[in-house]
Amino acid sequence: HVAVLDFGSQYTQLIVRRVRELGYFAKLYRPEDLSRLGEPGAIILSGGPKSTADADAPDIDFATLDNFGVPVLGVCYGMQLLNLKFGGTVEPSDRREYGPAQLIPTEKTGLFANLSERSQIWMSHSDTVKNLSGETKVLAENQHGTPVSLGWGDRFYGIQFHPEVTHSHEGTQVLRNFLHLAKGLTEFRIEDMKRDLLAEIRERVGDKQVVCGVSGGVDSTVLAVLLNEAGINMRAIFVDHGLMRKDEGVEVRKNFERMGVPIETIDASELFFERLEGVAEPEKKREIIGNLFIDVFWEAVGNAELLAQGTLYPDVIESASNEGSKASKIKTHHNRVDRILELQRQGKVLEPLAELFKDEVRELGISLGIQPDIVNRHPFPGPGLAVRCPGVVDRERVRIIQDADDIFIGKLREHGWYDKVWQAYACLIPVKTVGVKGDERSYEWAVGLRAVISEDAMTADWVELPYEILRETSHRILNDVPGVNRVLYDVSTKPPASIEWE
Numbered sequence: 001h002v003a004v005l006d007f008g009s010q011y012t013q014l015i016v017r018r019v020r021e022l023g024y025f026a027k028l029y030r031p032e033d034l035s036r037l038g039e040p041g042a043i044i045l046s047g048g049p050k051s052t053a054d055a056d057a058p059d060i061d062f063a064t065l066d067n068f069g070v071p072v073l074g075v076c077y078g079m080q081l082l083n084l085k086f087g088g089t090v091e092p093s094d095r096r097e098y099g100p101a102q103l104i105p106t107e108k109t110g111l112f113a114n115l116s117e118r119s120q121i122w123m124s125h126s127d128t129v130k131n132l133s134g135e136t137k138v139l140a141e142n143q144h145g146t147p148v149s150l151g152w153g154d155r156f157y158g159i160q161f162h163p164e165v166t167h168s169h170e171g172t173q174v175l176r177n178f179l180h181l182a183k184g185l186t187e188f189r190i191e192d193m194k195r196d197l198l199a200e201i202r203e204r205v206g207d208k209q210v211v212c213g214v215s216g217g218v219d220s221t222v223l224a225v226l227l228n229e230a231g232i233n234m235r236a237i238f239v240d241h242g243l244m245r246k247d248e249g250v251e252v253r254k255n256f257e258r259m260g261v262p263i264e265t266i267d268a269s270e271l272f273f274e275r276l277e278g279v280a281e282p283e284k285k286r287e288i289i290g291n292l293f294i295d296v297f298w299e300a301v302g303n304a305e306l307l308a309q310g311t312l313y314p315d316v317i318e319s320a321s322n323e324g325s326k327a328s329k330i331k332t333h334h335n336r337v338d339r340i341l342e343l344q345r346q347g348k349v350l351e352p353l354a355e356l357f358k359d360e361v362r363e364l365g366i367s368l369g370i371q372p373d374i375v376n377r378h379p380f381p382g383p384g385l386a387v388r389c390p391g392v393v394d395r396e397r398v399r400i401i402q403d404a405d406d407i408f409i410g411k412l413r414e415h416g417w418y419d420k421v422w423q424a425y426a427c428l429i430p431v432k433t434v435g436v437k438g439d440e441r442s443y444e445w446a447v448g449l450r451a452v453i454s455e456d457a458m459t460a461d462w463v464e465l466p467y468e469i470l471r472e473t474s475h476r477i478l479n480d481v482p483g484v485n486r487v488l489y490d491v492s493t494k495p496p497a498s499i500e501w502e
């Protein structure tokens with residue numbers, strides 16, 4: 001595998017993604033865990049926010065690094081660190097170089113094979129390398145003649161720019177070239193990953209019993225099917241809180257039946273609607289649903305020996321790098337509650353997908369025989385339709401959302417737009433306005449439609465859907481969904497709006 005040592009750059013995760021996109025398995029490590037790399041085929045040192053001159057600048061044990069005997073690429077901070085190790089110097093400067101620059105390779109071989117004479121690169125640094133030791137080769141410069149890539153011997157390389165961001169136009173080629181310098185690096189195949197995961201699960205679980213929750217979403221479905229495939233003693237529990245999409249409960253059960261994975265369903269909708277009665281405040285609603293969900297699930301679990309969760313790689317990286325972070329809490333997501341953290345401390349949580357990105361989980365799902373339409377479903381929030389119903393939630397309101405959503409999603413599919421948008425749904429806008437139905441005055445609610453594209457849910461843009469889809473959807477909702485006399489399309493970006501309404 002390719003070991004990526006994280007010196008704290010905001011782009012480190014992207015390096016891992018790019019390497020995996022190039023077909024090699026990459027994994028993130030902390031620099032102090034250098035001795036735990038196993039047998040890497042190549043090592044990448046990431047960038048970082050510190051200056052090598054800082055007293056608390058992260059360092060690396062060079063002898064250990066050298067001993068691996070594999071190619072090493074230092075990016076930004078990583079290159080400065082290597083320059084110091086090879087006897088050069090690094091100069092702090094108060095001017096930050098940020099943004100585009102030109103990459104001009106000295107020779108178009110090795111790291112820069114198949115590159116253009118000049119191409120755009122992306123810089124984000126303040127320190128620069130100053131003196132170079134005798135054995136240093138300058139492999140590329142920028143338009144001012146400043147070195148932006150260095151090499152030492154035939155195994156150590158440094159680049160001052162960020163090859164992992166798309167603003168470095170030929171960055172991927174640089175990474176590809178670097179990986180080609182590594183001998184015997186095996187390509188990453190999802191089939192191998194699956195085989196290893198199954199072996200690991202069997203070994204870790206033994207004859208203990210594992211419980212996992214399923215929601216019908218991609219991650220938990222892949223998790224349950226994987227555990228089932230491992231042939232271990234497994235219980236999959238589906239808590240239906242009644243806030244699912246239309247007929248989704250039935251669909252989830254049918255899908256699992258088709259895949260031959262037994263699941264237990266707990267219909268707790270009565271309880272959820274009861275507890276939500278009269279509650280309008282968004283965070284309060286989330287709290288009630290999150291806690292009740294765990295309570296119901298837990299009661300069903302009994303005293304299981306292991307709990308399996310569909311945690312993904314970005315969750316792992318984020319929670320590790322955000323420790324102590326002061327990022328403001330915008331919404332409570334309910335997968336990290338105290339009881340699970342306690343189990344985690346006791347070593348009773350199994351997270352087989354924790355090394356995978358979302359698209360890899362989808363690929364794994366396909367290789368496990370899960371239908372593409374399940375694997376490519378739009379994301380759905382844990383608290384379900386409650387966050388698509390501003391104000392109080394009751395069965396009548398949920399029914400309206402379900403019917404309208406079903407029509408909208410159906411139209412998107414019919415017109416081939418479902419897979420083109422990242423997420424789409426209908427919500428209720430519980431404001432009554434006046435209209436005419438037949439010959440009578442109507443005084444009814446509005447339905448909102450939302451369709452967004454996004455890469456990671458952090459930002460989102462609304463989609464310019466063809467008017468035809470909006471027209472047909474609106475027509476059907478106004479005719480077929482009782483209680484609604486108006487349909488609106490949400491044209492808000494995130495930020496400042498969010499994807500959901502609450």
Ligand code: XMP
Pocket residue numbers: 331332333334379380381382383423457494497498499500501502
């Ligand atoms: P927002 O509304 O925060 O949503 O822009 C971003 C993405 O997260 C989903 N979402 C949730 N997912 N539990 C989840 O598992 C939650 O509590 C939750 N709230 C929002 C939302 O559907 C969107 O994809």
